[in-house]
Amino acid sequence: MNIGICLDKSDFLYDIHSLVKSFFPDDDVSIYTDGDAEKCSTARDLLLCVNIPDYTDRKSAKDQLKRELYESLSELTGRTLPWGTLSGIRPTKIPMKMLEEGMSRGDIRDSIRETYLASDAKISLATDVAVNERRILENVPTGPDTYSLYLHVPFCPSICLYCTFSASPADAWQRYMDEYVDAVILEMERREMLGVLPDPSKEPVVCSARGRSPVTFYMGGGTPTALSPEQLDRLLTAAETYYDLGECLERTVEAGRPDSITEEKLEVLKKHRITRISVNPQTMNQKTLDLIGRRHTVEDTVRAFSLARRAGFDNINMDIILGLPGEELCDVENTLRQIESLGPDSLTVHSLAVKRASRLTKTLREEHMAGKIGDYSRYEGLSFHNSEAIIGAAYDAAYRMGMQPYYLYRQKNMKGGLENTGFAKRGCECLYNILIMEELQEIHAFGAGASTKVLSSGGRIDRIVNPKDVRTYLDRVAARR
Ligand code: SF4
Secondary structure, eight states, X not given: OEEXXXXXXXXXXXXXXXXXXXXXXXXXXXXXXXXXXXXXXXXXXXXXXXXXXXXXXXXXXXXHHHHHHHHHHHHHHTOOOTXXXXXXXXXXXXXXXXXXXXXXXXHHHHXXXXXXXXXXXXXXXXXXXXXXXXXXXXTSOOSTTOXXXXXXXXXXXXXXXXXXXXXXXXXXXXXXXXXXXXXXXXXXHOGGGTTTTTOTTSOOOOOTTTTXXXXXXXXXXXXXXXXXXXXXXXXXXXXXXXXXXXXXXXXXXXXXXXXXXXXXXXXXXXXXXXXXXXXXXXXXXXXXXXXXXXXXXXXXXXXXXXXHHHTTOOOEEEEEEESOBTOOHHHHHHHHHHHHHHOOSEEEEEEOBHHHHHHHHHHHHHHXXXXXXXXXXXXXXXXXXXXXXXXXXXXXXXXXXXXXXXXXXXXXXXXXXXXXXXXEOTTOOOXXXXXXXXXXXXXXXXXXXXXXXXXXTTSOEEEEEOOSSHHHHHHXXXXXX
16 A cells, blocks of 8 residues: 655654554555645555644654544554554663652553553563663663673574575685684774774774773674684684673673584583573474575474583573464464473564565565576465464463563564563573663674674764675775784
């Protein structure tokens, strides 16, 4: 459907567009002001005209306008949205602020329900997350003088169809992996290189990390365990050489893909006192794994998890994705049953974003047209289904495993207007996830596509992003040798 929104003023453009898009995630939504009368009048399936009232209090006016628009759209579509008029990526900020002001849970619920029309279930979830986050952060150093260290490994055993992380296939990059490890090590050695890599014409940003220990250490990807045991060892040894990791409150390696995890690599991680790892199945249904190009089996996940337990890891996270192609509630229930029998210490529940789902459908169609897919029939008519019942089943499983929600974020155009939530047993939460989400400290990040965040004294956050393309990254580092 082609939807137009016509505004009489240019205020609240983004908020109005986001709200309409939440009701019509699969449709094209264009927004115009009165000045674009000609474009507005172009034939559309639906044209919404919104009058912005004069106001003195911008926030109240915006909230009021969004509520009125929400009621109209709800009547038009016969639907309500779990998060009401809230479209931001961190809805937990609202209950967090209210808790800090000393409001009771009851008052928080009434206020959010009245202002944003969110469901009681989502308000309760967001408030639980805020309460847990406050508890977890109580004794964690935060602020401009603190930072966490992040290393990025962009390689993966194969590229999942829905991937948006610009991962590089390990097979094709095998002969460059040593060079990559060297480059990340060199970046760590010369911390002043930060800011030089993205744009050689810019003055380098000198991070004042020397003499300070990172609060947390996180190696992510991609799939860090796509590296060989020797490469992992070199990278971790260098991190310990250039940074004092002794004071770190946690050391995470997002191992990720089960097919890349071996006993030898786990031994290397243990040797470097990694405290938390991820073994990410995404689904425990083989038909889905085959469809999304994960190229590993359900048994690989079980094997990798058992290996990690035997190696002594007592804090293992598992990631799942809801809304994968062709998966219905019964498929998700199967995944959850198998995960519960493994018993991880934390579970991160992701909802597939609509954009990713539609890009996936488009990519498949294009590949089929180009003759790259032999058997296209298995992709035809696939649906991407997520709902409150499906996400509710995942949350129930997390609660049954003794976990609590502790971080939550939303992405634009999430299927069913839902969210991504991290659950963990007490003491097994990932501090790094909270710190990066809430932007409570600097992140010093190395590797292709790694994003360093530097807090300025005025509280502003400057981002310095390394080139995503591995070759460009390697060339930039080589040019600085
Ligand atoms: S494992 Fe993650 S990073 Fe790697 S290809 Fe799949 S989605 Fe992308």
